[in-house]
Amino acid sequence: MDLKKLLQPNTIAVIGASEKEGFGGDTCRNIIEYVKDLKNTFFINPKRDYVFNRPCYKSLSDVSVDIDMIVICTPKKTVEPLLIEASKKGCMGAVVFASGYSETGNEDGKKAEESLKKLCKKLNIALMGPNCAGFVNYINNVYPFAFISKKRDRKGNVGLISQSGQICLSLMETQDMRFSYIISAGNGNVITMEDYIDFLVEDKNTKVVSIYLEGVKEPKKFINSLKKAAVRRKPIVVLKAGRSEKGRKNAASHTGSLAGSDKTFDAIFKKYGVIRVDDIEELMATSNMFSIINKLPEKPTFASMNLSGGETGVCADTGYTYGVQFPDFTEETLIKLKEQLPSYASPNNPLDMTASLSYDAELYANALRTIMNDENIGTVLIGYTLLLEIADPAIYYMAEGIKKVVEEGNSKPIIMLPFLENTRNYEYTEKLRKIGVPILPPSMYAFKIVKHLADFIEYEYNDRTLKTALPEYNNLQKTKALSEIESKNLLRKYGMPVGDAYIVKDESEALDAAQKLGYPLVMKIESADILHKSDVGGVKLNINSEKEVLSTYHEILVNVSNHKPEAKINGILMEKMMPKGMEVIIGVNNDAQFGPMVLVGLGGVFVEIFKDVSLYPAPINKAEAEKMLKKLKSYKMLTGYRGGLHYDLEALKDMIVKISNFADKNKNVLSEVDINPLFVYPEGSGVKVADAVVIMKD
Amino acid sequence: MDLKKLLQPNTIAVIGASEKEGFGGDTCRNIIEYVKDLKNTFFINPKRDYVFNRPCYKSLSDVSVDIDMIVICTPKKTVEPLLIEASKKGCMGAVVFASGYSETGNEDGKKAEESLKKLCKKLNIALMGPNCAGFVNYINNVYPFAFISKKRDRKGNVGLISQSGQICLSLMETQDMRFSYIISAGNGNVITMEDYIDFLVEDKNTKVVSIYLEGVKEPKKFINSLKKAAVRRKPIVVLKAGRSEKGRKNAASHTGSLAGSDKTFDAIFKKYGVIRVDDIEELMATSNMFSIINKLPEKPTFASMNLSGGETGVCADTGYTYGVQFPDFTEETLIKLKEQLPSYASPNNPLDMTASLSYDAELYANALRTIMNDENIGTVLIGYTLLLEIADPAIYYMAEGIKKVVEEGNSKPIIMLPFLENTRNYEYTEKLRKIGVPILPPSMYAFKIVKHLADFIEYEYNDRTLKTALPEYNNLQKTKALSEIESKNLLRKYGMPVGDAYIVKDESEALDAAQKLGYPLVMKIESADILHKSDVGGVKLNINSEKEVLSTYHEILVNVSNHKPEAKINGILMEKMMPKGMEVIIGVNNDAQFGPMVLVGLGGVFVEIFKDVSLYPAPINKAEAEKMLKKLKSYKMLTGYRGGLHYDLEALKDMIVKISNFADKNKNVLSEVDINPLFVYPEGSGVKVADAVVIMKD
The missing domain is CATH 3.40.50.261 (Succinyl-CoA synthetase domains)
Structure with a gap:
């Protein structure tokens, strides 16, 4: 299907053209009002000869030329027959206003939409809607739109x-x-x-x-x-x-x-x-x-210029709330401003210029130019409430001053920031727009919006993997949890640091494993049927001798057979006990649409009470992993908090990259990963997966 | 000084009356424009006979009647002589526009303001300003205001x-x-x-x-x-x-x-x-x-009625962001709405009514009435963007429908919530205002504002101590930290749970104290000169025998004399070791203006990383203490988090009340309290101050 046939048609027919209120009438009204040259627009209505004094055809077949696109203003039941008819006239685009399709949520509606979709595919018609209001193409002056x-x-x-x-x-x-x-x-x-x-x-x-x-x-x-x-x-x-x-x-x-x-x-x-x-x-x-705005700013920083102290205070406080940066002016700027402003003004950023300069375009331009030239400043915000009807002449001089500075070629953006909602004076809105100065809504919106501007210019696509691990198929619904050792072996295969482990099935294997691993040891029940091992007495820590290995081996089996007699036991998992590090949680959740999302956060209350986590789509590169970590409030826990340890951030970032690669490669079959905890050790000492569950689709 | 002489004067003189732009001219312009009866307003200017065709007097003394209030539009240097002159005419109120006073921050300015203040006190003149724009009293039609x-x-x-x-x-x-x-x-x-x-x-x-x-x-x-x-x-x-x-x-x-x-x-x-x-x-x-609004709502809950699905979604999401409650409608409401709405609409709160009902006042009134009658709803929000020039006739029918319902006497507030900023159509704004329906700014503001409404009606002054422990004098600047035992003894005196402790000065006193307290013990250096005892080896925990008491006694003294030889030592503090509980921090900071502010938060990362604290002015009653605790994100740590313990909230609340009473009683001499930690034990087991510093003013 060719979207251009829909959005940029040469010939259009409006089916159900009318002069009444409703889809047909309103679409015709819009077209008559806005479309400059109507020779390629055809109104169709079997009941009318004229619509708004334009000839109206009984049916599509009466039109002598081919029709690229039809606008169907008639009810749902007419849609499919019309599409078939139009197709014969070479039509490859259609707008359908009618509702009653999948949005109803009922079976009839869904079926109707399925049928419509199939038909369009067959006829190769690019269809907008159904249940829509149409479109306007302002570039090519096409106006099949139903709202006035x-x-x-x-x-x-x-x-x-x-x-x-x-x-x-x-x-x-x-x-x-x-x-x-x-x-x-x-x-x-x-x-x-x-x-x-x-x-x-x-x-x-x-x-x-x-x-x-x-x-x-x-x-x-x-x-x-x-x-x-x-x-x-x-x-x-x-x-x-x-x-x-x-x-x-x-x-x-x-x-x-x-x-x-x-x-x-x-x-x-x-x-x-x-x-x-x-x-x-x-x-x-x-x-x-x-x-x-004519050009994006080069720095994510702002100057705020205002005519009163109260408004300056609001800019300082609201800007702060939304994380907008107001750097101090340079010494040079301060000296110049002191010369330009009245003696009772104190030059700061945000700046209370006082109203005095705003009644002289030259003085205003001077102050604005001074601030625009400050190297610390990316964008200048002019605090001023432009009203619909102008009572105060300040805007005459300000607008002239702004124009002067813009026309000198200073390419930093200037944005006007009002303090009260209003329809803005048309003449000045237009004057300012023409020189690239937008007027924002009042301050709460305004500062949120200029923060978007700062974030937008700070975004660097070169820092990012612009790939997302979208699943290619997504038809597997059942899931199966791997056992701990299976999970860990899988992670190890993808280069993640997991301790050596053995599954043992009798006493002699247990002693053998103990010898290979060395003490102290951890022993755990190994069974995909038991997710919460501690709850069934299936975990024992700090085992230090052959004797303890043997007694623990039996103890765990007895506990489990008491608590969970039906579980299928693969044996006992033996691992060397890891030294405790900073506990980090890494999770992966495979989003049905966008594939594996990697979650990182510090363990315990950080995640559970404060929801202090970063979520990011796989795959993830090291720069992205760093951004994820820095976004955490608890990041400082990892970097020498209160004279504490500096943890191995490099290894942690590597770990995030690796788990994201693992998730990427398994995007069609992976359901979830839960590494909890990952121990992060002091700088240079790496990280280690202490516990992990991988859940695959089956 | 009598504020009524200033704000509700019978006779007014405008000094520096003029027709030029500026304080004098603009004030006169405002008065001429707005004041209905000018017979008690006198314009004064030695250089003019008339101002805007009204007679103008050369000086105050030329006016034959007494003057209650003068508006001084002339420069700073004229202000004091004018006040003296006016006082002789019985003047007891004045507005001074001139600047150049304390706001300059310089000595001259501050002195000028001090002098002005003294003069007004002497003359008994209630003065507004200086550096002000005057006032308007709309009730009595008084308009000494300098902005147009x-x-x-x-x-x-x-x-x-x-x-x-x-x-x-x-x-x-x-x-x-x-x-x-x-x-x-x-x-x-x-x-x-x-x-x-x-x-x-x-x-x-x-x-x-x-x-x-x-x-x-x-x-x-x-x-x-x-x-x-x-x-x-x-x-x-x-x-x-x-x-x-x-x-x-x-x-x-x-x-x-x-x-x-x-x-x-x-x-x-x-x-x-x-x-x-x-x-x-x-x-x-x-x-x-x-x-x-005609009346405050009785419930802090809202219904949201909109004409389109997109706007309904914005209400749901933005309302959620600002914590606005949209309860589900009752079954009865749902049944009625299903009858009233078109078949393709699904009745939920927020509600997409679809546009269809908004072209019939009766149908619209019916739906509104149904929602207004829902017992779950406190206030109804009508989502609609009223423009300056009306293109869509829906508002005609909606306004009529709303009026109908309001006039039936349903007293729940109705508030209109637009989605875009604009000057609103004057006629309809006025119509809605008259029936008690305000129009808010667009949604981000609107939901923040209706949340204020919900909070305002949820505030109960009966739950609060409406007293604040304002210091009566505040001239003590120097502070002195009490030692740990002094601090604890003081807190104990005010009924706070502090363990027994002894200061011992030799071996035999130490053994004696050990016997009285029982083991295990804590021993700490006791000196007001040492704030960080651990840093100088001044704290030893878990002492279990007479032998250890003796060796520890000497060890601490040696450590301290090595690290801090100049410190004045009061002895060694001996306490029974407390069992560890949940660590809570309680602080008091004595605000220079508003007196002691009590801070509560859970210890460690909760306070330090997440700034998860409640701050509230002393004195505090138990209901307020409870609100403080519930405001903490970490509150759930105290109430059986993840199957953990329920801590003794009653004792913790009592502790907050007591520390606030202590702070209240010492509001003139207290500087700070830092209890860190307070151990909170499981339900029924109380709380105990583990460490505390009190800093008094000296």
Whole structure:
């Protein structure tokens, strides 16, 4: 199927064209309003001769030319026959608004969607929807979209794809957002969200890809697009549904999407530098910021310039809350600012300029230029609440001053940060937009959004394995836990540090093993049927002599046969006791869509009470392993905390890399790994797997 | 000084009346614009006969009547002579705009402010400022305010006090906020922030007190007002500067305020149920919500009603992030909703109603009524982005439906929650306001704000000691650490569980003490000069015989004389070794303004890595102690975590109450207490102070 036939058609037919409210009427209204040249658009309705004074055809076959794409505004039952008819006219694209398909959750709906999908495949028709609101292609002026919004020029460079038509409409209704494409994907089972994402990542007219996503259906395509965007540094901004259980449930009933594990999405987004936002306003404003600024900043640092002390304080505090860096100005900047500002102002970053400079464009430009030239600063934030109706003339002078500085060629971004929500004055919004200055929402959003900017420029795709171990098949449902020795042997095979161990089946084997291993020893029951060995008296530590080996051997067997008589016993596992190190937990969970996710955290309360863990998709390189560790609050426990030991971080990173490789290579058959604990020893002394369970698919 | 003479004057003179831009001109412009009856307002300017066509007097003495209050628009140097002159005319209130006082941070400025303060006291003049923007009294129509904003009716019930004039202006510029008073306090050294706060808490026309606060100067007055507001359930919403170091610095250079310890303010606000917000938008919108709703909800739970699936998902996820509770609907509600909604909708909370009901007021009212009647729900959130210019007619029907339900007398609050920032349609904002429905900012703010509402109604002043142990004097700067035994004896005196201990000065006393205490023993060096006893070999544990007592006695003395020969030794401290319990840290820090703050947390990494502590002002009752403990993430460690022990929470709470009483009684002389650790034993077995240092002021 060719997405271009859908999104960039030469000829279009609107089936069910009408003047009434509803899909047919509203689509026609939009087309009449926005499409400049209507000669390749055909309205079809057997009951009408004209629609909005344009000729209307009785049926597709009455149209004399081939039709690339049809917009079906009529009910569900008409859809399949129309597609078959259209196909005969050379149609290879279709938009279907009708609902009643898989989103209903019922069998009839699911079947209808399956049938539709099959038909499209057969006819080679790229279909948008069903249960969608259509799309707008602002680049080629194509407007098969069913929701009405206020008329304004929206052509720009944000490519929006949404599983909610209402969110498309909302972003169109924002004051200043400009788009290359707006795509309401609906259920997205024929042409999927992933297809559209890939299209926009590839599209040279799209500078920012903005997505409302309920779930992913084609992980491989999805990852591939994220990777391309990461390498090209094209920002992808995603509002992903499903942080909460109620949010996941809602996604399922809205477009029939399975939202997937939320933490997995966070991990995937981290790997590919995708910007995740939390609501519609943040999606809009983050996309808009990336859309408008002329160039990315070179440093993740900010200056904040304000006209009042109260607002300066809010910037200092809110910036701090969101982790925005305000470095001190250089000495040179401070000296210059002292000359420029009134005597009662004290130059700091954030800066209270006082209002006095804002009534003279030249003075304002001077101060702004001084700050823009400071080597510590990456981006300048101008704190100012631009209102709809201007009461205070300061903006006249400020805007002129900003323009002056921008036109001198200083390429650091300038961003305006208001303190109160409002529709912004149209004239000045437009003036500022034209010179690359976006206006953000009020401070709580604004600082969250500029932190996205800082994170985006700090992301380095060269530091990352841009590969994700996506399972090739995923049809194995049953799982089987390996016994401890099987688990450890498997890990050892993949280069992970596991102590020597023997399974013994009688006294003489036990004594033999003891001699090879040396004392002190650990002895444990070895059985895949017993997961909690201690609970059945199946673990004995600190065995120091032949005599103890023999007595323990029998003791364990008696305990187990008392507690768990039905368990199949493979023998007794004998290992040399390991010295205790710092306890680290490493887990792997094989996500049904995105494959093995590796989890790392310090043992005990760190993981259990504080959930202080890092999760990241396999495979993982050493730089990524380091980032995972540094993200832990408990990281400092490993690096000489309170005069304590420095632990062997190199070995720990190697271990993470190895387990991720193991998981990668076994992505189709692995279910879970739980290494708990891994002992991490002091610098230079390595790590060792103390206990491990591997669960494979069967 | 009588605040009413300042804020509710009968006669006013504007000194420096003018038509130019600036304090004089802008104040006159505001008065002409807003004050209905100008017969008691007198303009004074020696150079003018008329100002805006109103007669202007050469000087105050030319005015024939007494003047209650003067507004000084002229420069700093004129202020004191004017006050003296005005006093002769019976003046007891003044507004001073001029800056150049204590906010400069320099000696001249501070002196000028000291002098001004003294003069006002002498003349009995209640002075607002200096370095302020004046005030508006909307109730009595008094308008000595120097900033210009768009004309609209702003009379309402929010009392605003701000240390930033710009923040006053910002809140006036918001679309829909309505005030009883707006007060720009400026430096606030004559009439203080605390005076204004108390005035508004007492004022019956003020429903919500809204504050931008840089620092507190009169803690006693402040606390007293908070207490009154807590008991009357009048919401106080505070934007307090100084979350960050840079924010604290900015407050100091803005109005010369010392921002104080930020965590102390959090603790104080918690005790009195004060709502702390983080930026100007949140201050505005939180105040506005409390101002508009007709009645507080009875439950801290919410229903969310939306017109689209995407928006419903955002509500579910964002609500979850901010801890907003969306309980499930009752069976009855679900049955009714299923009848009312289209067949493809699935009734959940948050609810995707689909757009279909929003084009019929009756159907919309039915669904709303059904949800309002659900016993699980406290407040209903209507998700809808009202725009400035209405494109979609849904709001006509929704507003009518809402009105219908409200007028039936259902008293649960209804709040509108938009998804994008905008100036809201004036007509509908007003319609909704009149029936008690506020419109919040977009979702990130909105959910934070409705969580404030939930917290506010959950606060119970009856559960709290509404007392704070404010120091009566605070002139002792030097501190002196008590030795361990002195510290413990002091704590024992206040009923805290401390083991028996003896100081021994020779071998025979040591043997004697051993016999009285029993084995095993701990022996430690006792010296106020040695804080870290272990570091000098001054601590020995697990002493089990007379022989060991004697050898240890000498060993400790030798160690100490080697490591710390200059220390004054009081002897050797002997104690019975305590069994180990769960280690808890209890600290007290005596805040210079708000007195002793009690800190509780679990020992070790809990406090040190995760900063998992509760801080609360003394004195503390048992219910408050319980809240402190429950706030800890590590609380579960005390309550049978992973099948572990249940610790003696009753004894721990008693301990917190006792240490807070001790701190309260010693609030003028105590500097610090550090109990580390307190051993907490299993249920019924109490707690015991294992180590303690008390530092007193000297």
